[in-house]
Amino acid sequence: MSAIVCSHVDKSYGATSVIRDLNLSIEEHEFVVFLGPSGCGKSTLLRMLAGLEDISGGEISIGGTVVNDLDPGDRGVAMVFQNYALYPHMTIFDNIAFGLKRQNVPKAEIRQRVGAVSTTLGLDPYLDRKPAELSGGQQQRVAIARAMIKTPKVFLFDEPLSNLDAKLRNHMRVEIARLHQSLNTTTVYVTHDQLEAMTLADRIVLLRDGRIEQIGSPAEIYERPGNLFVAGFIGTPNMNFIDVTIGRDGDAWTLTNAGTVFTISGERFRLQQGERAVLGIRPPDLVAASPGASGNLLEGTADLIEFHGNDALVTFCLGGKEISALVPSRACPAIRADVRYGFDESSLHLFDAQSGMSLRRQ
Amino acid sequence: MPRRSSLPVTFVVPTLVILLILSMVPTLYAIVIALQNRELSSADYSYVWFSNFYDLFSDRRFLNAVWVSVKWEIVTVAATMTVAIGLGVLMFEVASPRLRNIYCLLFIIPVLLPRVSAAFVWKFAYHPLYGIATYPYRLLTGGMIFDPLSKPATALFAVASVDVWQWGLFFAVIVLKLLETLPRQPIEAARLDHARSWQIHAYVTLPMLKAPLVSLMFVKMIESLRSFDLIYVMTRGGPGVATETLDMYAFSQGFIESGKVSYASAMAVLMMVATVITFTMLWKRVQA
Numbered sequence: 001m002s003a004i005v006c007s008h009v010d011k012s013y014g015a016t017s018v019i020r021d022l023n024l025s026i027e028e029h030e031f032v033v034f035l036g037p038s039g040c041g042k043s044t045l046l047r048m049l050a051g052l053e054d055i056s057g058g059e060i061s062i063g064g065t066v067v068n069d070l071d072p073g074d075r076g077v078a079m080v081f082q083n084y085a086l087y088p089h090m091t092i093f094d095n096i097a098f099g100l101k102r103q104n105v106p107k108a109e110i111r112q113r114v115g116a117v118s119t120t121l122g123l124d125p126y127l128d129r130k131p132a133e134l135s136g137g138q139q140q141r142v143a144i145a146r147a148m149i150k151t152p153k154v155f156l157f158d159e160p161l162s163n164l165d166a167k168l169r170n171h172m173r174v175e176i177a178r179l180h181q182s183l184n185t186t187t188v189y190v191t192h193d194q195l196e197a198m199t200l201a202d203r204i205v206l207l208r209d210g211r212i213e214q215i216g217s218p219a220e221i222y223e224r225p226g227n228l229f230v231a232g233f234i235g236t237p238n239m240n241f242i243d244v245t246i247g248r249d250g251d252a253w254t255l256t257n258a259g260t261v262f263t264i265s266g267e268r269f270r271l272q273q274g275e276r277a278v279l280g281i282r283p284p285d286l287v288a289a290s291p292g293a294s295g296n297l298l299e300g301t302a303d304l305i306e307f308h309g310n311d312a313l314v315t316f317c318l319g320g321k322e323i324s325a326l327v328p329s330r331a332c333p334a335i336r337a338d339v340r341y342g343f344d345e346s347s348l349h350l351f352d353a354q355s356g357m358s359l360r361r362q
Numbered sequence: 363m364p365r366r367s368s369l370p371v372t373f374v375v376p377t378l379v380i381l382l383i384l385s386m387v388p389t390l391y392a393i394v395i396a397l398q399n400r401e402l403s404s405a406d407y408s409y410v411w412f413s414n415f416y417d418l419f420s421d422r423r424f425l426n427a428v429w430v431s432v433k434w435e436i437v438t439v440a441a442t443m444t445v446a447i448g449l450g451v452l453m454f455e456v457a458s459p460r461l462r463n464i465y466c467l468l469f470i471i472p473v474l475l476p477r478v479s480a481a482f483v484w485k486f487a488y489h490p491l492y493g494i495a496t497y498p499y500r501l502l503t504g505g506m507i508f509d510p511l512s513k514p515a516t517a518l519f520a521v522a523s524v525d526v527w528q529w530g531l532f533f534a535v536i537v538l539k540l541l542e543t544l545p546r547q548p549i550e551a552a553r554l555d556h557a558r559s560w561q562i563h564a565y566v567t568l569p570m571l572k573a574p575l576v577s578l579m580f581v582k583m584i585e586s587l588r589s590f591d592l593i594y595v596m597t598r599g600g601p602g603v604a605t606e607t608l609d610m611y612a613f614s615q616g617f618i619e620s621g622k623v624s625y626a627s628a629m630a631v632l633m634m635v636a637t638v639i640t641f642t643m644l645w646k647r648v649q650a
Binding site for chain 2: 052071074078079081083102
């Protein structure tokens with residue numbers, strides 16, 4: 001049985017539509033990440049699951065129960081907020097125990113359950129303190145403890161790591177992943193950070209303008225983006241896009257951009273002669289070509305080199321467009337040197353220029 | 363370190379001196395008079411030191427005035443805060459933002475009225491025959507007369523209700539604005555934590571607003587001490603001595619009944635000392 005089902009869900013504020021006809025089903029024990037740029041409706045959708053926003057149309061069910069008109073407390077969900085949302089005047093113990101007290105759980109049981117949760121999250125030394133006396137990471141852990149103690153059917157995380165510094169963010173990300181491994185509770189996690197999405201998710205739901213662009217495992221979304229938006233959004237550094245015209249050359253297909261012609265077998269794609277398309281190639285898939293090499297080559301003058309540590313990002317111009325290649329830093333060319341990069345056809349992506357949809361055969 | 367300039371001192375000192383003279387001279391003069399036996403009817407006087415104070419403690423009317431003052435203080439402060447918090451929370455929970463603004467505007471109007479005007483308006487409203495506030499009673503009982511201002515049991519509350527009408531509504535606006543400044547997330551977290559609306563306010567929002575609410579209460583306590591004009595217009599301390607607060611009694615001793623200015627001053631000095639001590643203690647207590 002699915003843990004969460006959204007069918008034909010709409011959300012609008014007055015005339016402004018935020019989410020349109022959204023259909024989604026989340027399996028039990030699954031870790032689903034809503035990913036998308038700011039304003040794509042991902043947080044709104046999460047808040048609709050939590051019951052903090054009204055549902056304008058459609059139906060949401062959690063654990064088989066339609067929850068459209070249920071109060072947030074009655075939905076069996078627990079939420080972790082971006083800015084922790086702790087009760088500032090209560091001690092950590094009271095913060096964690098607040099929900100249980102409201103449900104009239106016996107005192108002894110509250111003490112025992114808070115103890116268990118705080119031990120799991122390493123909060124034992126802080127139970128008597130106030131939230132303001134804790135660091136950001138500890139406060140977020142309290143927020144997670146407060147969510148955990150209710151043993152919810154679904155965990156909702158609303159950008160929980162955005163307020164933490166980079167190092168702590170990595171650390172907490174690992175903790176959340178561990179926690180999910182041990183608790184195995186269905187989890188919906190909202191973020192705009194694709195690294196978090198890629199590392200944590202069983203499935204990523206990529207949203208834009210209130211619509212689902214693609215649903216899939218992190219690998220699926222990275223390797224087989226369904227459209228131009230997904231291809232451009234996922235992956236750091238960003239995918240290179242080159243406008244091409246499709247042509248035929250004997251058995252092979254040609255992709256022409258100004259002076260450059262790429263020849264491919266095109267078996268993986270649905271191609272049509274004369275069609276305009278966008279060729280996509282990820283920077284790490286570009287490899288330096290040996291001096292005598294021929295075939296599919298991208299040539300230019302390196303005009304920017306960004307050192308990343310192990311790798312370096314080489315940017316050059318091709319037909320007026322910036323192209324980047326991620327190369328090992330020891331093989332990094334000098335600035336303003338002529339560079340030539342080749343690629344393997346298997347790492348190629350092709351999209352329809354008009355609709356933006358992938359031309360890959362299903 | 364930049365060179366110390368004498369400019370700030372030049373500006374601050376004259377103002378401070380004027381303020382000091384304005385506040386200290388009458389205070390010291392009142393203390394001096396309290397130690398004498400001046401009366402309005404004669405120019406002769408001598409120092410009697412503390413005999414005015416001794417007399418006060420055997421004056422039953424004075425003790426009544428102390429009790430009325432304490433009652434007045436407790437009733438008005440408690441009722442104002444209750445009304446303010448109750449109405450503020452109610453507006454926050456029920457009213458749309460647009461409606462809230464309209465309510466706020468309406469609720470600020472009473473406090474803008476000069477207190478004497480408010481007192482007269484309500485004195486008429488409480489009129490047993492023509493008053494709008496007593497109209498429902500006349501209607502329900504078929505024309506029986508109810509005069510809240512001339513019954514010892516109700517007079518104090520009737521006058522206090524005017525004070526609450528002015529300040530409770532105004533404070534409700536402040537409480538609403540305070541609630542609106544609170545971050546949304548702890549409230550949402552509480553909703554997810556199975557808290558009902560009233561529990562959210564009892565356990566989350568109002569405790570978060572403890573400091574400003576306590577300050578509001580102190581403002582009201584100080585304000586309630588200055589209720590002379592309201593009581594003077596509405597009841598003049600009556601019926602009998604039912605609404606005679608300390609300042610009313612001091613005024614009537616000093617200027618209306620017997621002209622015993624020294625006796626009245628002694629009362630004023632006692633009141634000042636008691637107020638300073640009480641407020642200092644409360645303030646320390648709250649801050650601890």
